[in-house]
Amino acid sequence: MILRRPWKVAVFGIIGVVVLIVIFAAAFINNIGFHNIKLMYTLGTTDKQIVLMDEKGNYLAEDRSIGLLLQERMSSKGWTYVRQEGANFFFEKGNESTIVTVQQWNHNYVIYHVKDNVVNIAD
Template sequence: MKRRKIGLTFVGLAFIFLIIPAGLYINNIGWNNLKLIYELNKNERSILQMETEGEYLTKATNQAEILKEKMKSLGWTFVGQEGSGYFFEKKGQESIITAKQIWNRHYVVYKVKDNIVDLSH
């Protein structure tokens, strides 16, 4: 009987200290975003499209260079940066992309104004 109580206590504590925090973390960032984080770490793509139109996920390491290289490969010219906003031009069009750090220090979300550019290709 005493072993059973100890076993149930151990299972209860494991639930409290492991399962609940993991569930809260997933609830905080969202299941689909958690899958994107996994995919971002698993494959070689540096930018992935999120559920919200015009939002893209990337790793925080060298995020400015990743964005500039991606835009250059799409034919856009880097004009400048003001705070977290990056400005690009292409054939008279202007694109403004803002970067914000989310959830923790390892990931950044790019938000493309008016969804002019698709960064996921």
């Protein structure tokens, strides 16, 4: 006589699903980076629109009105919009000039790179 234990199958199935979820979560965090996940959380839960990613001049923002947000932020810092060439936005302030490059990071976020980090555009 064969004894069947369906509860063992269910337990192992649940454990397998939990293990897969943990593996996928770890891969997601490893791919994006824990620091960047915290920045994404900050953008999603506060009224901040642009946050500083690093000291090299990289800033993270949600993918909404990319050029308009950048022009407004630079204008508030005293910079004048000159032109756009592809992903590069050119600004001037007095006799200084700078370039801000916009890179699509994923489908919800963009990275602004301010050349030589001449201005802090974070909130």
